[in-house]
Amino acid sequence: EVQLVASGGGLVQPGGSLRLSCAASGFTFSDYDMHWVRQSTGKGLEWVSGIGTAGDTYYPGSVKGRFTISRENAKNSLYLQMNSLRVGDTAVYYCAGGPHLVRGVLNAFDIWGQGTMVTVSS
Amino acid sequence: EIVLTQSPGTLSLSPGERATLSCRASQSVSSSYLAWYQQKPGQAPRLLMYGTSSRATGIPDRFSGSGSGTDFTLTISRLEPEDFAVFYCQQYGSSLLTFGGGTKVEIK
Numbered sequence: 510e511v512q513l514v515a516s517g518g519g520l521v522q523p524g525g526s527l528r529l530s531c532a533a534s535g536f537t538f539s540d541y542d543m544h545w546v547r548q549s550t551g552k553g554l555e556w557v558s559g560i561g562t563a564g565d566t567y568y569p570g571s572v573k574g575r576f577t578i579s580r581e582n583a584k585n586s587l588y589l590q591m592n593s594l595r596v597g598d599t600a601v602y603y604c605a606g607g608p609h610l611v612r613g614v615l616n617a618f619d620i621w622g623q624g625t626m627v628t629v630s631s
Numbered sequence: 632e633i634v635l636t637q638s639p640g641t642l643s644l645s646p647g648e649r650a651t652l653s654c655r656a657s658q659s660v661s662s663s664y665l666a667w668y669q670q671k672p673g674q675a676p677r678l679l680m681y682g683t684s685s686r687a688t689g690i691p692d693r694f695s696g697s698g699s700g701t702d703f704t705l706t707i708s709r710l711e712p713e714d715f716a717v718f719y720c721q722q723y724g725s726s727l728l729t730f731g732g733g734t735k736v737e738i739k
Contacts, residue, residue: 520698544728546676554668554676554719554730567726569632603675607723615723619687621675 511535513622531587531604538585547600562609594629635731643739650707653718660738671716
């Protein structure tokens with residue numbers, strides 16, 4: 510069974526840090542570009558980071574310099590290090606993946622995890 | 632950054648009716664790189680369509696996608712009870728991905 514299981518969410522104060530993890534199984538993880546997507550309560554989807562099969566990373570301006578995505582293919586694992594957290598970062602964070610195309614050309618996401626909740630509040 | 636605007640925000644329809652959802656981009660999107668996702672309450676999104684008009688694995692043929700340039704459409708030919716959900720478009724195929732704001736298809 511193809512599966513992504515996200516973990517590591519929780520309550521953190523503004524300015525704090527948190528590291529999310531995502532464990533993959535049931536597919537060839539190293540053949541997939543992987544991503545984190547977040548969703549605030551009652552709101553839409555926002556892509557927050559991506560990493561290619563070669564370890565190339567991609568970020569939107571809203572998180573660039575604060576968030577770092579990484580992967581460990583030997584452990585079939587994806588990570589998101591989040592620093593300098595803000596109240597506006599509060600959301601459910603999903604890990605997702607799409608088959609690799611070519612470097613710099615990211616694919617649609619055909620695999621999604623169940624999400625982990627991050628709450629930034631004092 | 633390509634901004635995607637979806638309309639309408641909410642579509643109220645009955646089972647058996649046809650649903651037409653729009654996704655408009657702020658600049659041209661290669662037709663190879665426009666996707667649609669369905670999300671039900673409490674669930675992760677699910678890929679419906681990719682490459683504008685290709686159905687993902689297991690997606691029934693009542694779902695179809697069309698469009699080019701800046702205007703794209705998702706059509707559900709006859710709504711089934713399980714189709715009522717929120718739908719998002721996404722442009723990909725570059726190093727900066729964006730989603731539309733979503734269209735909720737609700738039971739009338």
